[in-house]
Amino acid sequence: MTEKKVMLLGDEAIAQGAIDAGLSGVYAYPGTPSTEITEYIQESKAAKERKIHSDWSANEKTAVESALGMSYAGKRAMACMKHVGLNVAADAFVNSGVTGVNGGLIVVSADDPSMHSSQNEQDSRFYGKFSFIPIMEPSNQQEAYNMMKDGFELSEKYELPVLMRITTRLAHSRSGVVVNESVKQNELALPKDGRQFVLLPAIARKRYANLLKKQALLEHESEISKYNKYIDASDKTLGIIACGIGYNYLMENYVNEECPYPVLKISQYPVPTKSVKKLMEECDEILILEEGMPLVEEMIRGLLDESGKIKGRMSGELPRDGELTPSAVAVALGKKVDAPKEIPSIVAGRPPALCVGCSHIDTYNAINEAIKAVYGDGHVFSDIGCYTLGALPPFEAINSCVDMGASITMAKGAADAGLFPACAVIGDSTFCHSGMTGLLDAVIEKTNIIVFIVDNSTTGMTGGQKSHAETRLVKIVKGLGVEEDHIRIVNPVKPKHDEFVNIIKEELEYNGVSVIIPQRECMQTLRRKTKSANKNREA
């Protein structure tokens, strides 16, 4: 047997698939559950040898734009993000459908239904549909690997980006994957049409018409795609449409028997209408299994639901929110599921917590003493990162966590409304991702806010990736126009608690933008560094 099987996470299968498909660069900002794609390429020996770009980007928008630039230059590029990252990148993503691509471009968006590590469970397929961009949605790790090569080919064939949509369970589950020989990278080559990427209205109108015209061809590709299958069966009382990993949960329920109903497996979009129509005509009822939101269900149902025979998340056969499970699918199939054992009532919740020795603990202790104890609750806006855990006991120190960068701008808006004090707590990496522009707004208006940039020199929550802030945080803040006297660096450690509290009190006296930077390394990255230093010493 010449087949080589390796154990890979879904994320890693995508990374290896991209490397083997002649990738020239990956651009990404860390975000669960997408982070391991880029990390795998950063660690890959083959990627290093082939000089594949894999440094982190400042945010998802810069990532997609850089990937589009690499595609412009004729090479195969990939941008990776979590689902909410696609909101940040949306401007670039949607317009990349209109410009089209030169070298193949795949945008990977990893959705997190059930919100294991996210603020919402939006379904990235809506972005693909909205942007008229073809979508691939693997049902297992092997498909994820194979789809990278096929995705780049599809992208180059139609000169369009491809959206690769995965969800947590595929991203973070390991399985055996057969890997192939790798293909060579593309040569540098400018687009044939020098105006392709110039979206002046007159050009954009033509390109948009062209994009619309391609839809019928893309739909045909979906009809003949090897990833979409129509599996016929004799019992036509029910037909099943299974999208992405919904197909796995279906098959899980028929391990020891054939599925008696016809099944349409969909892993490539636009939705193959002909196949759907065939299933609709042949079967009495249709059950739709999709991970995430009921996109296909909504489409087929239509506003008036005239067929009246569609079952799925909207009709209650499956839960309206949260990820699919084999058991939820079993219930939807009408299978008998015995009542499970109960969780004993003594079992207590165990929420995540800040690490022992974490600098954020000292920061929140100081903020609580200087602000919450004096002015009451409700004055601290926060952001996305480990420090969001400051919302939980024992701190209960923050009042918001909405989206990357929103702490500073929400504090500004609240201050504009008359709230005093109005404070923001944001990490160094999140600040570089999308806090800088909001700070500039506040500087220009001299808004009375205090911004805490909690600097642990890393992107902590996702596992300690390099932060764009590095050592340039003070320079950035100064460059944005914050007055030097009101940029205060503190060392967040217990013995300096009183000093920290006093600095906050001093800045509360100042009517303008203050930036306080508590600076101390993340305990996780510190532990890893110490460990590897010790190992080197032993060696």
Add this chain to the structure above:
Amino acid sequence: MKYDIILAGVGGQGILSIAKVIGDAALDAGLYLKQAEVHGMSQRGGDVQSHLRLSDKEIFSDLVPINGADIILSVEPMESLRYLPYLSGKGRLITNSTPFKNISNYPQDEDVVKEIKNVKGSLLMDADSIAKDLGNPRGMNMVMAGAASYFMEIPFNKFEEGIKATFASKGEEIIEKNLKCLRAGRKFAEENC
């Protein structure tokens, strides 16, 4: 042959190493394997679980179905109870008895023990002490892996190979220490079940 295993514990206790050792053993024995992990926020001292599925037939779902687990293998006693809805009627609960108390409302130890003993065929073992006695307190997770191996029709030497592969980069001494823990866990299960 199929084994659906829920691995349970608290972030940082090393359940992914257990998954790796059992997974390597299964692959070495020619079985199919799927293993779903938890990354991100929960890793910060919260409850974590991993779904490990081994079979001689192709595996579809990355998740173990409710009522489907053949084994719940937990490195923390209260955490073993959190996943009871997954345990099949014939399934076995195997757990370390040393509690990890990083929350203020942790239940009374005797109540936890009582609930574990209520589960038919459960195995409660002090893996922390066994590992400590062998001079390798961090090998608690391998003690638990050894105990679980007793309930699987996979030759024991495959698990030993799994340890060698998992700790290959750490050197001979660490491999040997973990092998001792694995064997001690196996012995405990043999003598107490």
